[in-house]
Amino acid sequence: MDKAAARQKFLDEFPALVAELEQILKGYGLSEEAIKWYRDSLNYNTPGGKLNRGLSVVDTYVILKGYGSIVEVPDVEYSKLALLGWCIELLQAYFLVADDMMDKSITRRGQPCWYKQPHVGEIAINDAFMLEGAIYVLLKKHFKQDAYYVDLLELFHDVTFQTEVGQLLDLITAPEDHVDLSNFSLEKHSFIVIFKTAFYSFYLPVALAMHVAGVSSEQDLKQAHDVLIPLGEYFQIQDDFLDCFGKPEDIGKIGTDIKDNKCSWVVNTALKLATPEQRHILDTNYGIKNDKTEAVCKQLFRDMKIDEFYHQYEEKTVTKLREQIANVDESRGFKGAVLTVFLDKVYKRTK
Numbered sequence: 001m002d003k004a005a006a007r008q009k010f011l012d013e014f015p016a017l018v019a020e021l022e023q024i025l026k027g028y029g030l031s032e033e034a035i036k037w038y039r040d041s042l043n044y045n046t047p048g049g050k051l052n053r054g055l056s057v058v059d060t061y062v063i064l065k066g067y068g069s070i071v072e073v074p075d076v077e078y079s080k081l082a083l084l085g086w087c088i089e090l091l092q093a094y095f096l097v098a099d100d101m102m103d104k105s106i107t108r109r110g111q112p113c114w115y116k117q118p119h120v121g122e123i124a125i126n127d128a129f130m131l132e133g134a135i136y137v138l139l140k141k142h143f144k145q146d147a148y149y150v151d152l153l154e155l156f157h158d159v160t161f162q163t164e165v166g167q168l169l170d171l172i173t174a175p176e177d178h179v180d181l182s183n184f185s186l187e188k189h190s191f192i193v194i195f196k197t198a199f200y201s202f203y204l205p206v207a208l209a210m211h212v213a214g215v216s217s218e219q220d221l222k223q224a225h226d227v228l229i230p231l232g233e234y235f236q237i238q239d240d241f242l243d244c245f246g247k248p249e250d251i252g253k254i255g256t257d258i259k260d261n262k263c264s265w266v267v268n269t270a271l272k273l274a275t276p277e278q279r280h281i282l283d284t285n286y287g288i289k290n291d292k293t294e295a296v297c298k299q300l301f302r303d304m305k306i307d308e309f310y311h312q313y314e315e316k317t318v319t320k321l322r323e324q325i326a327n328v329d330e331s332r333g334f335k336g337a338v339l340t341v342f343l344d345k346v347y348k349r350t351k
Helices: 003-011 014-028 032-045 052-065 075-103 123-143 149-173 186-213 218-245 265-273 276-285 291-303 306-326 336-346
Strands: none
Touching: 003 052, 003 075, 014 032, 014 075, 014 123, 032 075, 032 123, 052 075, 052 186, 052 336, 075 123, 075 149, 075 186, 123 149, 149 186, 186 218, 186 265, 186 336, 218 265, 218 291, 218 306, 218 336, 265 276, 265 291, 265 306, 276 291, 291 306, 306 336
8 A cells, every 4th residue: 555545544534533522522512513613623733734643653553563564454453543643643733733822823734823713813722622632532432441541541641741841941942032042052952852752753653553562561662762762853853954954845845943043953053063253143143034134044054064964963873773773672572674664764854
């Protein structure tokens, strides 16, 4: 099954999830008007992204169970896995609805942010909570009888809190309306991206699939964690690099990290290497919503050869990750191929 067909198969599971949540709300006696509001929020905010996190639950399970492809997974099994994948997408939707309000963003996934809808506004705060709440309603209904039910709950609770911790440090380190580069450091950047991105985007999908597949010893979860967390950090550093150095036609957007005062790997690397004169240029041009000052920063990054430092970092990191994967102990059922698939998706990507 090709990627487009696998994505469509996953998407085909979503309407049943929405209908299920609607029935639960009807059981509460909620009005049809409110149920429609929630349905609209679910459909607007959840299925519009790349769905990589949700699809990774299924892909990981297929490898761990030794299936040749997704089509070999029995329908009942697939639906259960897809539901877990959609729970991650609900978590993502919850984060994005809230983040867009905090960041005062205008668009998301090519359309106006949910809170920017004329009839929504600050009600989006409650809508975000309800997107997250759906995760636990669905887990209870579909997994309560499974021995690993509490493990799933703990994973979602732990990773949600870890992501919010990363968001907190990001918000207080780099507010858009107050630029102070002395707050920045590569150490802070590392903490932010590991907690804000790596846990829920890389570790969570794999750990969920491992529990369902019965490959969830403490040692195997640690093997997955020890590769997926640095891989998630590499992914975000790559994202930071592409925001500045990538071509808009390749990455599908115009980078805004410089104008938005983002605590990115690019600026943190530049700060670490900068002469006093270069530091002055950054202090007077970074984080300003102006094309001219943005161009000054980009030229400085080119002059400092930040792109070369990135490529050195990339090769060093990937070499180390491949060594770790090659040494994975597969005696308890875990498979290094799970990690290789993730690494191959990330390595040398251009969008």
